Amino acid sequence: MFCRQQVAELATQANRFKDKGAALVVIGSGDPRYFKQFREITGYGGQLFSDPSLEAFSVLNFSSSITGFMSINSMFKAVSALANGHRQGSVQGSTMQLGGAVVITPSGIVRYYFAGKKAGDHPPVDGLIRAIDS
Incomplete structure (x- = not known):
């Protein structure tokens, strides 16, 4: 449950998950x-x-509100993503989720739980990999 930039990062690290016998979903x-x-955009x-239906998001207690998108930090992350070549395409699904x-x-x-509090929040891939090993 990631944004495009985060999925693109995961795509470059997919073999690390596979090497650990983990399924990345x-x-x-x-x-x-x-x-x-x-898939074309993120690789x-x-x-x-x-x-x-957002049922999985609800079960995992992931936030859905306008306040998650309206922060200075979220704006900086959006600018950073844009500077790194990640453009926001047409929005699909829930824009507040x-x-x-x-x-x-x-x-x-x-073994690991991370719920974003603001747009652009995501855990480091290394943290996910460490959780697989624990």
């Missing part, structure tokens, strides 16, 4: 007909799902 809220375009070739990251073992144990 991205869940968005947009229409699946845009998956091809999303992400892994598992991709759509949850327009913030994402996060969860590392869950096959037996259902949550």
